Amino acid sequence: MQITDATRPALADLDLRSELSTLRRELHRYPELGFEERATAERLRSWLVERGLEPSAPLAGTGFMVEVEGERPGPTVAYRADMDALPIQEATDVPYRSCTPGVMHACGHDGHMAIGCGVALLASRRRDEIAGTVRVFFQPCEERMPSGGPRMIADGVLDGVAAAYAVHLEPTLPVGRFGFRSGPLTAACAPFVVTVASDKSGHSARPHEAVDTVWVATQVATELYQLVGRVTDARKAAVLTLCRFQGGDALNVIPARVEFGGTLRCVDGETLAFLREKVRRVAGALGAVYGADVDVHFEPSLPAVVNTAPEVVAARTAAVDVLGAEAAVDLALPSMGGEDFAYYLERVPGAMVRVGSAGGADTRYPLHHARFDLDEAALPLAARLMTEVCIRDLTSRS
Structure with a gap:
């Protein structure tokens, strides 16, 4: 195959997809519940260190962050990935299915972590474009209350942060589509007995x-x-x-x-x-x-994720510019699910983006289903987009 300027991005995506898919499958095989993500965090740390990045000391128990400083000074924007799995017995027969009885990544956090690693890696390759710092952090215990978000904030993960971003896999959207919504994206949630x-x-x-x-x-x-x-x-x-x-x-x-x-x-x-x-x-x-x-x-209520309009507009524009007009999907209604990314957006502006993860019948099962899986082609696309979103955000604030 002749390598040209036109084919280089596609080849880079293939390499990135291979790296992120391999990591995601490792994480999927060995899921851990909230605040127990010790092996998960160790694997993430080693993956990042192998690529020249320096993870921080632990935050909120098993969480941590990694910073990519640009060649020019400026503000800090944060990107969050959640690490915990759910107490569900996996029902798929994929070769990378969970090896932990009664526990699986049925909400796609294995994909979220892989995307987060992709953002850190891609940002490190684009330091010359960065005016400020991209802070990627990995949070424990998103799935149950009390969750890890408030503990990460208490340990300083938002210190000096101008805006925060995250994604959530969405099996109702096909791969290559990204959902955007200003205002409430998820519901506030109050568990009760x-x-x-x-x-x-x-x-x-x-x-x-x-x-x-x-x-x-x-x-x-x-x-x-x-x-x-x-x-x-x-x-x-x-x-x-x-x-x-x-x-x-x-x-x-x-x-x-x-x-x-x-x-x-x-x-x-x-x-x-x-x-x-x-x-x-x-x-x-x-x-x-x-x-x-x-x-x-x-029990303590989880607030709604409320995306701020300027950050949503900028992220949507980045999706169109990087992936084409068809990539951006406007979400008319919020999800009634809960998400503790809400705690971060109570303190700083930002946005959560829905990432289309369906590529066929096997990847259309809903979140929290025992047969949930994702089309791994979504991983490099999401990593590319969110890296672009973070770098553009820093540029706009510099």
Whole structure:
């Protein structure tokens, strides 16, 4: 093959794809849960060191960052990648499937880490274009609360940062497409647990002589499911979902305690606060009517990811310039999923970009599915784009 100026970018992408795919598959084979990503962090560190980069001391336990300083002085922009996996048994039969029973990268964080490494590598090759510093950081525990974002911030990862960027894989978009949205990109999320209790258990033959905690719990659950759209404005997105229901051991004993819980998600904080209070009041009132002690415990809420408009516009322009007009997809609606990148955007401007990861039937499974996988052609494209976004951001601020 004759190498020309026109073919060099394509060859570079092939080399980068090979490097990032190999790394991603290693990370996929050995997933680790939040704040346990020790082997994951060690592999990332060694990969970066092998390429002449210098990772920092640990942050937030297993997290760390690496900085690429340009040849000219200027501000710092940050790029974040998350490291943790989910407690899901993988159901794929790919050769790089998880070797850790009950744990897999079902949300694509293995891809996020590979892209983050790609951004650091590509930025290091473009130091002469950089006016300032590109800070790439790897965060533990994005998937559960309390998450790693606040701990990374407390350990200084945003010190001196002018803007922050991140990506999330999106299996509803094909490879080569990137989703952009100003304003809310994800929902605020409030996990909660409801406990229905009595001072004694009862016989299933005589429920009238006891407090039927299972029945009371189902009444509370039914009422909670009816709140959204009945006490809130249906034009403001909200969803309440129950995911856990536990109580009792015997088929003929009414248990003294039943517990259930799930998440409440809203795009805006006002609706979230209103529904939190409604959940407490409805649950408490029904418990009082039927003689049960009902307690509602909300865990700390995760805020919504709110992208700032100037950074979204600049990132979208970069996508068009680097990858073509068809690469940019405008997202009309936010996701109701939660993302702790929100904590960073509460403090600095920035944007999260959705990365199309579907290349066929095997890579269209939704996030958190036991058969989730990604088309690795997305990795070099995302790394190229986000490197360009970071460098352009620095240039605009210099």
